[in-house]
Amino acid sequence: MTGTTAELVERARALAVAGERAILGIVGAPGSGKSTLAAALAEALGPDLAVVVGMDGFHLSDAVLAAHGARDRKGAIDTFDDAGYAALIGRLADARPGDPPVYAPAFRREIEEPVAAGVEAPSHVPLVITEGNYVLQPSGAWPTARARMAEVWYVEVPDDVRLARLEARHRAFGKSPREAARWARGSDQVNAELVAATRAAADLVVETG
Numbered sequence: 221m222t223g224t225t226a227e228l229v230e231r232a233r234a235l236a237v238a239g240e241r242a243i244l245g246i247v248g249a250p251g252s253g254k255s256t257l258a259a260a261l262a263e264a265l266g267p268d269l270a271v272v273v274g275m276d277g278f279h280l281s282d283a284v285l286a287a288h289g290a291r292d293r294k295g296a297i298d299t300f301d302d303a304g305y306a307a308l309i310g311r312l313a314d315a316r317p318g319d320p321p322v323y324a325p326a327f328r329r330e331i332e333e334p335v336a337a338g339v340e341a342p343s344h345v346p347l348v349i350t351e352g353n354y355v356l357q358p359s360g361a362w363p364t365a366r367a368r369m370a371e372v373w374y375v376e377v378p379d380d381v382r383l384a385r386l387e388a389r390h391r392a393f394g395k396s397p398r399e400a401a402r403w404a405r406g407s408d409q410v411n412a413e414l415v416a417a418t419r420a421a422a423d424l425v426v427e428t429g
Contacts, residue, residue: 228257228373228426229264235370236269236347243313243368246351248375249412250295251386253428254351257375261349271341273312275352277325278305279334294332295411297354305352306361312341312348313368319343329389353411356418374422382412 235242244261248254255274262270278301285291290299311322326338341348354362355372366372377385386408391397419425 225260225264229261231424232261232270232347232349233265236265238346239317240346241313241315241343242347242370243309244347244349245355245366245369245372246349246375247353247355247372247415247418247422248351248377249382249415250353250408251382251389251412252375252377253385254353254375257373257426257428258349258351265347268345270347270349271339271345272349272351273308273324273339273341274327275300275305275350275355276327277334277338278302278308279327281333293407295353295407297357297359297411297414300354302354302361302365306364309350309365309368312350315341315343317344353415356421357414358418358421371423372421373424373426374419375426375428376419377428 232244235244246254246258258272258274262272279294280288280290280299280301282291282294285294285299290296293299308322308324312324315322321343322341323337324339324341325334325336327334328338350369355366355369356362356374387397
């Protein structure tokens with residue numbers, strides 16, 4: 221379906237029940253606009269109703285990737301700490317008003333590294349929005365995280381738009397035009413095809429572009 225922003229905000233608002241905690245997952249291929257949608261929902265709902273905790277905070281560090289010979293595949297499914305992400309989602313799902321806040325790692329694109337305790341999720345906030353490429357994957361610990369989510373939305377965008385966004389992002393963070401195109405059409409595209417295979421498992425498909 222193609223939902224208007226207002227319709228999507230109201231669907232998310234229905235999950236934000238005072239005194240409870242719900243997790244909304246947003247999944248899509250690299251460059252599909254997951255982060256943009258998550259941020260727009262959180263802004264519309266306000267900080268007392270929603271907070272965004274991204275999956276990208278569970279990127280393995282460059283040092284760990286290099287030790288495993290995987291630096292050139294950064295972003296692939298095996299370059300994330302899926303068990304750590306599932307454990308965090310469990311903690312977030314179990315939190316209730318009066319509990320201590322949960323601190324989550326964040327990914328900083330300016331340094332291309334995860335940063336510990338980069339996001340605070342206060343216990344009174346009823347909705348946590350989490351976004352990432354692999355939320356619906358059937359392998360590893362991803363299903364454990366998915367089981368704690370009330371809904372998962374799949375964000376879909378035309379490939380030409382997505383690829384242009386990816387190349388622009390890579391250039392913005394220091395890659396040459398040639399390197400940006402190589403990443404977007406190489407490693408990122410492999411990941412995109414893996415993510416696309418999970419589309420049918422989503423509760424809602426959001427078409428953007």
